[in-house]
Amino acid sequence: AQAINAQIDAPEVEIFTLIDSTNQHLLNRIGQLEKGHTCIAECQQAGRGRRGRTWVSPFASHLYLSMYWQLDEGMAAAMGLSLVTGIAVVNALTAMNISGVKLKWPNDIYVEGKKLAGILVEMSAQASGPCQLVIGLGLNVNMPIQASAAIDQPWTDIKQVAGKEIDRNELAHNVILALRETLRLYEREGLSPFLASWQKMDAFANKPVKLLIAEKEVRGIARGIDKNGALLLEANGVVKPFIGGEISLRGV
Numbered sequence: 001a002q003a004i005n006a007q008i009d010a011p012e013v014e015i016f017t018l019i020d021s022t023n024q025h026l027l028n029r030i031g032q033l034e035k036g037h038t039c040i041a042e043c044q045q046a047g048r049g050r051r052g053r054t055w056v057s058p059f060a061s062h063l064y065l066s067m068y069w070q071l072d073e074g075m076a077a078a079m080g081l082s083l084v085t086g087i088a089v090v091n092a093l094t095a096m097n098i099s100g101v102k103l104k105w106p107n108d109i110y111v112e113g114k115k116l117a118g119i120l121v122e123m124s125a126q127a128s129g130p131c132q133l134v135i136g137l138g139l140n141v142n143m144p145i146q147a148s149a150a151i152d153q154p155w156t157d158i159k160q161v162a163g164k165e166i167d168r169n170e171l172a173h174n175v176i177l178a179l180r181e182t183l184r185l186y187e188r189e190g191l192s193p194f195l196a197s198w199q200k201m202d203a204f205a206n207k208p209v210k211l212l213i214a215e216k217e218v219r220g221i222a223r224g225i226d227k228n229g230a231l232l233l234e235a236n237g238v239v240k241p242f243i244g245g246e247i248s249l250r251g252v
């Protein structure tokens with residue numbers, strides 16, 4: 001913790017050996033945190049993904065990281081956060097010579113069709129005032145092979161992608177800096193400075209996909225995102241925006 005804190009000028013980075021969930025830890029402390037406050041853990045006992053799904057979180061093989069942020073724009077701006085967080089992570093990995101990393105709308109990071117990382121943005125319920133947010137990232141670094149049994153979709157880790165082990169301290173450092181810089185730009189200028197980067201990193205650009213919306217399935221061709229971060233889907237020659245939340249995107 002000291003090594004990382006020394007390299008990054010405040011806000012604080014807390015590091016735990018074991019925790020329930022780094023997102024939950026920060027959500028419990030909203031009101032006492034400075035923007036950019038970060039929590040990292042070596043292992044999570046109750047790591048979570050979207051809609052109550054489990055994030056498989058074994059010891060010392062991963063980067064489990066959450067950062068607290070606050071946005072004056074409220075809910076509407078919170079929508080773009082998973083997208084810009086994805087861009088920050090890809091940029092941090094590219095700077096470490098890890099290439100081929102792509103984004104799946106709205107919150108996943110993939111390499112060649114396998115899930116490398118997931119992003120979970122959560123917010124605390126507030127009647128008024130700025131939107132209080134926790135941005136969580138789970139990034140597979142060097143996963144034990146037994147993890148395969150627990151993860152019910154194709155996945156990968158940085159060791160397989162890069163063909164070598166990487167230093168997790170350096171990774172954490174790069175991700176924290178990239179994320180803080182990205183969030184500062186996002187709160188000043190919104191999504192527009194990020195749209196071109198997102199399109200370049202889009203794993204499903206111009207590919208046939210299906211969207212699972214509650215019990216319904218909608219098929220079409222993925223056409224990137226609009227200026228609000230909604231997914232654009234072309235079906236029967238018409239392009240329509242779909243807003244995040246409860247939607248899952250799948251290749252077909």
Ligand code: ATP
Nearest residue numbers: 049050053054055056115118151152153155248249
């Ligand atoms: P979507 O976000 O599009 O709904 P998703 O299936 O990826 O799709 P999420 O809630 O984003 O769902 O992520 C949780 C899922 O990620 C789990 O259900 C599991 O399939 C997968 N998963 C869990 N742990 C890991 C891990 N360490 N690495 C890769 N994938 C994981």
Ligand code: BTN
Nearest residue numbers: 021023047048049050118136138
């Ligand atoms: C997803 O793909 O659904 C998102 C997974 C997010 C996992 C990270 S690990 C750090 C943080 N703490 C959690 O409990 N979840 C996020």
